[in-house]
Amino acid sequence: MADDGDGPRWTQVSRAGPWGAASAYGGAAVMCLCGPVMLGSALLGAANLLVMGIVFTVVCLPLGLALWGITAVERAQTRRLDTVGMPATAEITELSCWDDGDEVGFTVGLRVSGPGIATFETHWRRSYHSALRVGLRLTAVVDPPSGSFRVEIR
Numbered sequence: 001m002a003d004d005g006d007g008p009r010w011t012q013v014s015r016a017g018p019w020g021a022a023s024a025y026g027g028a029a030v031m032c033l034c035g036p037v038m039l040g041s042a043l044l045g046a047a048n049l050l051v052m053g054i055v056f057t058v059v060c061l062p063l064g065l066a067l068w069g070i071t072a073v074e075r076a077q078t079r080r081l082d083t084v085g086m087p088a089t090a091e092i093t094e095l096s097c098w099d100d101g102d103e104v105g106f107t108v109g110l111r112v113s114g115p116g117i118a119t120f121e122t123h124w125r126r127s128y129h130s131a132l133r134v135g136l137r138l139t140a141v142v143d144p145p146s147g148s149f150r151v152e153i154r
Contacts, residue, residue, distance in 0.1 A: 010122045011148045013077040024071040031064030081150050085141035088114030090151045092136045106132060112149060117142050129153060
């Protein structure tokens with residue numbers, strides 16, 4: 001947990017997508033393998049895929065490795081929260097819309113508190129959800145030593 005002078009900086013952790021980490025790892029594996037498979041096809045067969053194989057290898061392999069690494073870190077954070085996280089309540093204190101051109105959603109102001117946890121305020125950017133409103137209390141899990149938390153919305 002970083003301390004920037006104004007207090008600790010908290011990190012919001014989310015589960016690895018709606019289908020879990022398996023789909024993220026699968027997508028990373030496909031990205032890593034598509035270029036080398038094209039190169040192999042071009043070298044072993046008469047396929048005209050050499051240039052595309054080189055381009056896909058140079059572009060997709062690093063992206064696939066990055067996705068794999070991000071998924072591994074997120075899984076480790078989720079496992080830590082599941083293991084040592086303390087139950088808490090996250091109350092929505094402010095709600096504003098954001099639109100950065102590619103994505104639209106809410107910036108949610110949260111006040112997180114619970115037994116044995118120093119109350120803190122943070123912001124959470126997420127996609128639109130019809131249940132979100134100021135004053136709503138959500139279930140949260142907090143790991144104070146690592147400075148991470150997860151908010152559950154059903």
